Amino acid sequence: MSSILFYLNGQRVVVDRPDLDMTLLQYLRSTGLTGTKLGCGEGGCGACTVMVSRYDTDESRIIHSSVNACLCPLVTIDGKHVITVEGLGTSANPHPVQERIALLHGSQCGFCTPGFVMSLYTLLRNKPNPTEHEIEECFDGNLCRCTGYRPILDAAKTFADMAWKQGTVAADGTAHVVEKKGGCGIDGCCRLQKSPEAVVTNGSPIVHDPIKAPTSITSGCGKGSECCKVQKRHDSGHAESTAVNQAEADKAAVIAKFQRYDPTQELIFPPFLIRYAKRTTSDSEPQLLPLDIASTDAQSWCKRYIRPLTLSALLTALEQYPDAKLVAGNSEVGVEIKLKRSKFATQIYVNDIPELRLISETPEGVAFGANITLAKFEQALDAFTAKHGERRTQSLAALRENLRYFAGNQIRNVATIAGNIVTASPISDLNPVFLAAGATLTLASTQGERQVPITEFFLGYRRTAMRAGEVLVSVSVPFNKEGEVIRAFKQAKRKDDDIAIVTCGLRIRVDENQRVVDAAFAYGGVAPTTVLAHAAAKAAVGGTWGDREVLDRVLGACQQELKLDYAVPGGMAEYRTALTTSFLFKFWAVSCCALRIACAESALAHELDEEERVVSKARQEYAPVEDRAIVGKGVAHLAALKQVTGEARYVDDMPPIAGELHVGLVLSTRAHAHILGINADKALALPGVVRVLTARDVPGENHWNIFKDEEILPADTVHYYGQPLALVLATTQKTAQEAARLVAVTYEELPAVLSIRDAVAQSSFYDETRQLINGDVDKALAAADLVLDGESYCGAQEHFYLETMGAIAVPKGEDGEMEVFASTQNPTEAQMVVAEVLGVPASRVVCRVKRMGGGFGGKESRSVLIAAFAALGAHHTGRSVRIALDRDEDMQVSGQRHPFYGRWTVGVTKEGRILGLRARIYSNGGFSHDLSIGVLERAVSHLDNCYRMPATDFVGRVCRTNTQSNTAFRSFGGCQGMFLSENMLCEVADRLILSVDHVREINLYQTGDVTPFSQKLDDWNVPQMWAQLKSKACYDERRQAVDEFNRQSTHRKRGLAMLPTKFGISFGVKHLNQGMALVHIYMDGSVLVAHGGTEMGQGLHTKMAMVAAETLELPLESIFISETATNTAANTSPTAASASSDLNGFAVYNACKELADRLRPYRERMAGEPFAKIAKVAYLDRCNLTAAGHYCTPDIGFNWMKNEGLLYFYFTQGVAIAEVELDTLTGSHSTLRVDIIMDVGRSLNKAIDIGQIEGAFAQGQGWTTTEEFLYFPNGRLFTTGPGNYKIPSAMDIPRDFRVDLLEGSDTSVLRTIFSSKGVGEPPLFLGASVFFALRDAVLAKRREVGVPGRLVMESPATPEILRMACEDQLAQMARIPGVLKEGKTPFVVRI
């Protein structure tokens, strides 16, 4: 057979001679089903999730699985039913999953959304009434960078069985609720009364003054104290509150309108496929047959694909093709193909062979078929444990334990045991447990079967004892014996969906006298292969388990045996060594407890076993908006329904234009070098390659960015590893990328500098300096009780927008015109640079942005380069050119958040009051200026955070290094500046033995204080919010509880931190503080708004439409925003600096106000008539129904030389409290609770602003905890994808997350649109409260082990940093003496 048959969204599809290299994702997208997204291509983000259903002949049932389409070869889909996000519903008629995620604000940029929809949908197909826990777990393979997950979880949990219990769903087992009353429960509750109808669609409009909007909010409906809205509420753990919580009322009102979820209405599994799988189809129907497909494409990597259906056919095929690659779940093989560019000419698919999926039981144990999926393995393990009881099945339970955090659902649903064992990865999660359990492997070939103990299977790095022609048939795991205990432990950078740093299976067996008769300690992550710590086991055998001497002996032996060299591949030598003993120590305690051996450690076993993760919960709070019709309300993102249904189009979703070409990037393999030659002969010889472009082919200006210090393509020098040197244009992306790798570049290497510290040591700086000097710092230091010097560092951060950068350039064929569709926050700069590069006037170039799948600053300037590449290609070929970066390319070329390093000297009183601060701060700018000076300015001007510093001497410099050019990232230097000072305050508090929260509190600015940049604080709400949150979140009581917990607990410590923030709003560059809009009212009454801001998920278009609707006094539905384009909004500022709703909002308002004024006479004359009629009459009367609006921020402009003028128009402010729990033996932690209060003025859209706060918080949390951006010492980027760069997952968010908006504050001094404040960036720094809470927990441990005093802790506080900072005995044992580090290069470095 050479064709495959499957169903796609209910329709039968037959593909004859399928492309053997094609993934399911590529196939779907090529057919126009672009709802399924490419986020990474390596199984790490879940954006490509689809549901694959199949009839399982072993279990005689249909199995629905969420699957990563990016790792699923198309050919493996034969006989299955694929459902994509398009198969569920449309924006007009969404599926309940889609509707709920959309309307409960679970979609911001929307790029991750189809993946989340499909994960939840799959869960519901398998279990229509899941628990909240199951719902949270179903997202373990999905990443979202925008929302902070909370709203997605909230929406998903409306399907939970808990909802039944709480009465929000009907109890008939199928129907979900339709009716739920919001309000307080009292009949006729005031909260359920309709707000006064304020939308006037005709009659005389009353246009609000956007600045002089009322500042006090009337709470309640007018019944005074009788009103439910002003009744006092009690909330568990909270102080009394008199505020009305409109957030809850809004949520209840939305939920009440949800359509019923009826599982019986889902797309059915085609009955034909059941017959097909059972091989009972009639003669006239297609049959399930073995496949043997030879590729018809000469360039195909896979030449032959074989799918046998029996073991003997497999063995025969393997004999015939001894070099064939077996493919099962493809989760290893697919990644090898994608990332390591491996090519396997013959592939044999083994997952459709029943003999490899058998599970059988003997009195000695269980034999698991090698190719059962890990999902099925989990179920089987649970079933055997339930059947045989815990004691005999401990090995099975240990395997289950490690599977809990093994990849995500989508991987576990396809990946197999054999795939894990045979890969022989040193960090396999299963192999150590199999080793410790004493498993045996059954291998088969045409020569027969043989059994191999797994202890003899692993020979070296990814080498096994399997012979040519053999396959793994099964793995047998013995039942446990009397006196035996086995446990598994794993530590990764991120708890969920992350590969191990160290993983292990540890087993002992004792006799009746507790004497150890057998021990096996198997480790992964400490050697080239999974190893048994023989010496440690030997040290245990014969000893009495529970005897402290034995423990010391075993730990010592383990430490000696597994200690790592400083330069060990994988790095983290000390940490990994510490983990080996820490796990053994945990095992000691847990096993003693299990064996009922009384010892000091067994009493603490409860602290050491993996605890059940509690289901997260959240609450948001804001007051109702009663004086406005639309602005301020919690309206859902206007494109949300399109995003959840896959209808929303991103650049790479646009259909190809005939003749379109793709770009492949030739990337530098040196960090700094002269280019001696670029030879593209081999690339050009590849069929499909059209051109190779280098610097010589740039017709116009090759230099770009504001300082013009960067080349589009380098002419003779490369400045970083990964820099694009040339562009290959070819007919497919695959060919273009393949050809790019064939371009030979010769270099003459030059010295390179990577890290800030090295750059500072070598004085490798850009020329510019920024300083803020006030008062006499020397005098202040002289007067201080304590003068402290120190250093602080915070690392880089990758934007990790889910949609990588991309652009399509379409040449118009005349006058040099070019249309560029780009994923950019900066269409104007893209237009200008494209025009300069092509040497044409800007008027010939139009840049269009429909939406972005996230930006976060990363697409502010660096995206311009990508647009220029596409335009250059289009210019030379006259054909449309598309570029869509792979994740690893994106991470190598796009620039990140600047790492910062600061040296400081601070003088304080003995009470902790700051008298003066001298700070020298340095950022790593990378190889070009880009936006580094702006970032530096913001860092320098945020060093004060919220604290009064009477004397300051701040100087900032940007380091020139040979890394990619670091760039804007949400908070733009602000968070780095604040972090350095907060770290300094912590060390001050350490030295004074004071609580740092107290030190923060006594130093807070008060109204009227003046900042180091000479700005008087007149709109200052931090002290009020500090007090409010402290009381509401019961800080004092919780501080006591945390201290008490720490007294009681040895190995788990809790930490608490309270953190304020203020963030200045305005662009640092004066001319950027302007916005523009163009508004058309068409004669049918519909309104088209164009403005200068771009939509990247932050809800800007929604807010702008709300401003337009409010101003024009029209319903929101009549406003439409199509795109951002440079021919409708010219000379726009980038969508950045949290200022876009201020700038564009006012511009939209000004245009709409003008139109409203022009229409007033018609409206008055035609009172009661529909607006469409009014518009038509106005048109016929030749009234101009188009208006342009412009706005520039008044009074702004700061002179850095003189420290004069207004730097920021206002400050957005906030306070957070974070509470964490740290496992001091591993460094892993969980964020127990976070409370935030944020002053966003009078919000334009409260629900969207809450979403921005939660999303920014998660990014700040990731920046300071899990996200470690690393380079190899030769300048190559190490962290090139989700596999080794870890943004927070849904499980990392606070278990209890409470967000309030500050209400009722005096906004009279604000001169912003409808008195709102920018919100995109300011909350990000509050995520660092988790870092500071962790620091607090580490301090508790250090005090306990007798390491008091000052703690210096870098960010991000990875598990490695946290664990080693605990400085307990095991950490100290693992330390490598300085002499052994000398002359050695670490595996990876922070820059």
Ligand SMILES: Cc1cc2nc3c(=O)[nH]c(=O)nc-3n(C[C@H](O)[C@H](O)[C@H](O)COP(=O)(O)OP(=O)(O)OC[C@H]3O[C@@H](n4cnc5c(N)ncnc54)[C@H](O)[C@@H]3O)c2cc1C
């Ligand atoms: C996002 C992601 C997360 C991951 N997380 C983890 C993790 O947390 N822990 C972990 O340990 N691993 C992890 N992995 C690695 C991988 O998923 C596992 O190793 C998985 O078990 C591989 O199974 P597979 O069926 O997909 O193997 P495949 O990729 O299909 O094959 C892997 C190897 O096994 C061979 N093979 C398959 N079946 C047989 C057989 N019957 N006989 C002989 N050889 C055979 C293949 O030839 C190939 O060499 C992760 C991978 C990804 C992509």
Ligand code: FES
């Ligand atoms: S694109 Fe498939 S998991 Fe990321």
Ligand code: FES
């Ligand atoms: S909404 Fe999830 S990544 Fe943007």
